[in-house]
Amino acid sequence: MADPNEIDDDIVVGKAAAASPGVGKLLVVSLLVSLLMSAGVGAGVYFLLKTEDGDTAEVVAGEDSVKEEKAKGPPIYHKMAEPFIVNLSTPGTRFLQVTVELMTRNTDVVNAVEKHDPLIRNNLLMLLSSQSPESIATVEGKESLRQEALAEIRRVLKNLAEPAGVEDLYFTSLVVQ
Incomplete structure (x- = not known):
């Protein structure tokens, strides 16, 4: 077994x-x-x-x-209060009228632009009045002026220790007479 x-x-x-x-x-x-x-x-x-x-x-x-x-918020457009009207730097009487709007995504930037509007307007008027009709006759000339104006606003805000987040500047009206 x-x-x-x-x-x-x-x-x-x-x-x-x-x-x-x-x-x-x-x-x-x-x-x-x-x-x-x-x-x-x-x-x-x-x-x-x-x-x-x-x-x-x-x-x-x-x-x-x-x-x-970083998530970006919606664009905020800020229209400068009045159009800029300047004499161009040429012999004879020539005028430039420009309406400017700024684009940012930060309300603090809009507040800073409004707070320092007199200084920004002064600097933009100086920049615009230094132009000649020939320099802004072409699309490239207008674009160059637009970039210079944007850089000027950013410079002013930066020098004043304000938020300089102006992303773009637009000429919503531009007339030369």
Whole structure:
């Protein structure tokens, strides 16, 4: 008679052979679950890093932080109170009339522009009156003047330790007579 503590090798082999078809199915199911989980994690990371404009944010190498652009608010347009009217620097009488609007995204900048309106108007009047009809006759000349006026406003605000976040300057009316 066989010892009850002894294990029959034939029975063990038979159990392993019978269990192998279930192990294969279990392996396939676990691989599918693993694949689906990986795809889910990948999609989650993609959508978490996706920015508003459809691009994905850059991940800084060696760090887990994500580089994000500052969210910009809506543009705020500020019309300078009165049109600028100046004599141009030419022999004979020639006039330039310009209406100016500024664009920023910060109400503090608008407040600073309003606070220092006399100084800004003075500097813009000096800049505009130094122009000749020939210098502003072309689109390039007008664009150059626009850039100079924008730089002047930024310089004034910076020198007064005010927020200088004027993003752009627009001539909404420009007449030469």
